[in-house]
Amino acid sequence: MRNPEFTRQRLTDVAVRAMAQYGGAGVRVDRIAAESGINKRMIYHYFGGKEGLCANVLALQISALSDILIEPQLAMLRTQLASLLPSGNAPIGEGVSSREMSGLLGQTHRHAAVIVLRSLLDTQDHDLLPNGDAAGWLALTTRLCQLAFVGDSISSTQEAGTQSHKQRVSLSPVLQPIDG
Numbered sequence: 001m002r003n004p005e006f007t008r009q010r011l012t013d014v015a016v017r018a019m020a021q022y023g024g025a026g027v028r029v030d031r032i033a034a035e036s037g038i039n040k041r042m043i044y045h046y047f048g049g050k051e052g053l054c055a056n057v058l059a060l061q062i063s064a065l066s067d068i069l070i071e072p073q074l075a076m077l078r079t080q081l082a083s084l085l086p087s088g089n090a091p092i093g094e095g096v097s098s099r100e101m102s103g104l105l106g107q108t109h110r111h112a113a114v115i116v117l118r119s120l121l122d123t124q125d126h127d128l129l130p131n132g133d134a135a136g137w138l139a140l141t142t143r144l145c146q147l148a149f150v151g152d153s154i155s156s157t158q159e160a161g162t163q164s165h166k167q168r169v170s171l172s173p174v175l176q177p178i179d180g
């Protein structure tokens with residue numbers, strides 16, 4: 001029996017992991033299909049292709065950060081990443097299924113910050129200060145880096161004096177050789 005909501009959520013979950021690891025440029029439809037165990041035609045059916053899937057994931061990650069970033073920072077992100085986000089006039093996070101939203105609640109802000117930072121690195125517009133607001137961009141990127149590398153706060157295991165394991169995160173974009 002087919003379950004469209006489960007299929008969409010499974011594809012999204014695998015794409016979140018892939019975007020965190022490889023960035024949007026490194027996401028491959030074949031890899032997402034293989035890791036999810038779902039036919040790759042379903043990616044095209046539900047999301048229209050790789051770009052739609054990545055846009056959906058990025059919108060979900062920005063939504064996940066909306067409770068800890070201030071509105072001007074969210075506006076800067078939406079403006080800078082507009083070419084990567086779903087098209088249309090619907091606000092980010094609108095149209096998100098209840099299953100996708102429940103997945104958001106369980107994920108860490110660290111994961112979302114890594115994906116958003118990688119997406120900023122992937123953007124073709126390399127204007128460092130798109131709005132001319134140096135202080136705002138500094139505060140935003142500092143907060144995203146803090147979330148990506150340190151986390152929300154000191155975890156309860158660290159407060160209790162136990163040592164936590166270290167996780168290595170790479171934000172370098174995926175580079176591919178160009179035959180000349």
